[in-house]
Amino acid sequence: MTSKASMPPQKSRTLSSHIACRDCALYPVCEPTTIGNTAFDIAEQLLLKKHPVKAGDIIYHEADRFESLYALTSGSAKEECLSKNGEKQIVGFKLKGELAGQNAIATGHYPHTLTALEDSTLCVLPFHKLLDSANALPPLAMQIIKLLSIDSHHEAKIRQSLMTAKTAEEKVRAFISNIAQRHIERNLNSVDIRLSMSRTDIADYLGITKETLSRSLTLLQQKDLIESSGKNIHIIDLLRL
Amino acid sequence: MTSKASMPPQKSRTLSSHIACRDCALYPVCEPTTIGNTAFDIAEQLLLKKHPVKAGDIIYHEADRFESLYALTSGSAKEECLSKNGEKQIVGFKLKGELAGQNAIATGHYPHTLTALEDSTLCVLPFHKLLDSANALPPLAMQIIKLLSIDSHHEAKIRQSLMTAKTAEEKVRAFISNIAQRHIERNLNSVDIRLSMSRTDIADYLGITKETLSRSLTLLQQKDLIESSGKNIHIIDLLRL
DNA sequence: AAATACAGTTGATATATATCAATGTGACCA
DNA sequence: TGGTCACATTGATATATATCAACTGTATTT
Numbered sequence: 001m002t003s004k005a006s007m008p009p010q011k012s013r014t015l016s017s018h019i020a021c022r023d024c025a026l027y028p029v030c031e032p033t034t035i036g037n038t039a040f041d042i043a044e045q046l047l048l049k050k051h052p053v054k055a056g057d058i059i060y061h062e063a064d065r066f067e068s069l070y071a072l073t074s075g076s077a078k079e080e081c082l083s084k085n086g087e088k089q090i091v092g093f094k095l096k097g098e099l100a101g102q103n104a105i106a107t108g109h110y111p112h113t114l115t116a117l118e119d120s121t122l123c124v125l126p127f128h129k130l131l132d133s134a135n136a137l138p139p140l141a142m143q144i145i146k147l148l149s150i151d152s153h154h155e156a157k158i159r160q161s162l163m164t165a166k167t168a169e170e171k172v173r174a175f176i177s178n179i180a181q182r183h184i185e186r187n188l189n190s191v192d193i194r195l196s197m198s199r200t201d202i203a204d205y206l207g208i209t210k211e212t213l214s215r216s217l218t219l220l221q222q223k224d225l226i227e228s229s230g231k232n233i234h235i236i237d238l239l240r241l
Numbered sequence: 242m243t244s245k246a247s248m249p250p251q252k253s254r255t256l257s258s259h260i261a262c263r264d265c266a267l268y269p270v271c272e273p274t275t276i277g278n279t280a281f282d283i284a285e286q287l288l289l290k291k292h293p294v295k296a297g298d299i300i301y302h303e304a305d306r307f308e309s310l311y312a313l314t315s316g317s318a319k320e321e322c323l324s325k326n327g328e329k330q331i332v333g334f335k336l337k338g339e340l341a342g343q344n345a346i347a348t349g350h351y352p353h354t355l356t357a358l359e360d361s362t363l364c365v366l367p368f369h370k371l372l373d374s375a376n377a378l379p380p381l382a383m384q385i386i387k388l389l390s391i392d393s394h395h396e397a398k399i400r401q402s403l404m405t406a407k408t409a410e411e412k413v414r415a416f417i418s419n420i421a422q423r424h425i426e427r428n429l430n431s432v433d434i435r436l437s438m439s440r441t442d443i444a445d446y447l448g449i450t451k452e453t454l455s456r457s458l459t460l461l462q463q464k465d466l467i468e469s470s471g472k473n474i475h476i477i478d479l480l481r482l
Numbered sequence: 483a484a485a486t487a488c489a490g491t492t493g494a495t496a497t498a499t500a501t502c503a504a505t506g507t508g509a510c511c512a
Numbered sequence: 513t514g515g516t517c518a519c520a521t522t523g524a525t526a527t528a529t530a531t532c533a534a535c536t537g538t539a540t541t542t
Contacts (some may be wrong), residue, residue, distance in 0.1 A: 081401070089401075089405050091397075102390070106387070111394070134382065135379045135380075135383070138377075138379060138382060142376070145372075145385055146346075146347070148393065151393065152343070152344065152347070152389065155396060155400070156396060159400040160322070163404075163448055164448075200519085207404055208499075208500090209499075209501080211501085212500075214521050215499090215521085230507090230520085408528075409528080409529070440489070441489080441490095450529075451489090452531085453529055455491050459491080471489095471490085471537095471538080
């Protein structure tokens with residue numbers, strides 16, 4: 001049910017392919033066989049359902065009551081929130097196969113607004129149902145613990161690499177290699193990357209201006225580390241990034 | 242068994258008071274009554290033991306095999322790791338009453354080195370024993386899930402406020418109010434704060450030089466937001482920070 | 483108490499990035 | 513096809529912070 005987005009500019013191209021369940025961040029929780037030796041299909045039990053969204057659609061709002069975790073089976077999204085000054089601030093991006101909403105567990109409210117960057121598809125997992133199941137199935141609880149720890153580990157890695165970066169170029173390098181790394185973890189093409197977000201969003205996220213981002217990209221291109229044409233980035237040398 | 246530190250400079254002052262168990266980050270897991278209606282004292286079951294360390298002592302090394310979580314019942318510590326360039330990088334600080342080591346759960350290895358900043362005391366919680374107990378007690382598993390989600394929420398908050406900060410002064414403001422906030426959460430004095438770490442460590446953590454940190458502190462002092470004398474900071478106006 | 487060492491502050495200049503402005507590029511529409 | 517719009521890049525200057533250096537204060541040692 002692909003459709004043209006009404007509001008945001010988005011070339012009505014073929015919808016990017018779905019990720020294989022096997023490669024999804026939610027898989028450890030969904031996979032039936034992992035739940036001990038009792039056959040128990042979480043995906044069926046919790047009526048896990050796929051939900052299409054269009055580019056620009058808001059998946060959840062900052063301060064909304066926490067209900068569900070969302071796995072992006074196709075497309076991508078941006079996380080943003082309002083800073084003290086009342087300005088919007090990009091705090092992260094969610095890529096195909098990744099999980100969103102975990103950061104609402106602690107407070108019971110989503111700390112950010114999640115907006116689809118392109119036409120995307122979501123797997124919706126009501127969290128209270130998941131917990132109910134976990135109460136009955138200790139191995140499932142273990143999987144959730146594992147899931148959360150992996151997630152916070154990923155968050156810490158990004159934070160660290162971006163905070164370690166002193167110059168703008170280093171930040172951009174860190175950003176690109178982080179994206180590539182995440183593609184690798186999801187068994188996706190990590191050499192030819194499509195940055196579905198705008199330059200302004202990336203710059204905001206990295207704490208630099210879009211102008212210096214642009215300059216850094218051309219620099220990386222001159223150094224033969226990447227090839228950049230519009231939103232598509234070809235990574236020539238990931239190691240040297 | 243307090244003693245003079247051999248290696249690092251640390252005035253042999255009276256050891257800072259222990260935090261009340263009630264105010265410790267580990268309390269939701271330790272507290273016996275919360276574990277359903279069965280009387281089960283995790284602290285006793287897991288032979289939770291207090292362990293004193295001296296200023297400069299390393300609690301765990303980067304890449305060490307993950308064994309235990311550590312709650313700082315007194316004192317403070319710094320988290321650091323080696324960046325790609327081979328240089329040490331401060332990635333965080335652990336204050337009295339806080340938990341350390343959670344970020345090792347995902348990989349099974351500590352991602353950072355944790356070093357005591359002053360004479361401190363630790364509560365050591367062997368994680369595999371905790372998981373064994375959780376496998377038998379679903380409510381305990383729920384507490385662990387909660388603990389991890391709270392932790393990652395805290396990490397996200399710091400990251401966000403530091404990344405949002407554009408200028409050096411904003412970073413320093415964010416740092417100080419974060420420390421104050423964490424004191425509040427642990428029911429500690431949040432007006433008179435002792436920054437046990439060096440200026441160099443703080444600057445490294447914030448991604449600025451110690452010189453600009455120093456200048457920012459004097460600026461904040463001139464603006465009557467704080468009073469700074471050495472490692473002691475008196476917060477005059479937390480809201481305006 | 484004087485001497486030493488180190489942490490922290492303050493000062494002068496260099497440099498990277500923000501800012502302001504102009505130009506370029508691709509997508510969509512009439 | 514040409515026109516319009518938003519987005520991206522490139523250019524020139526201003527500004528904040530890094531760097532280098534001197535100095536001060538505090539704690540430790542003899």
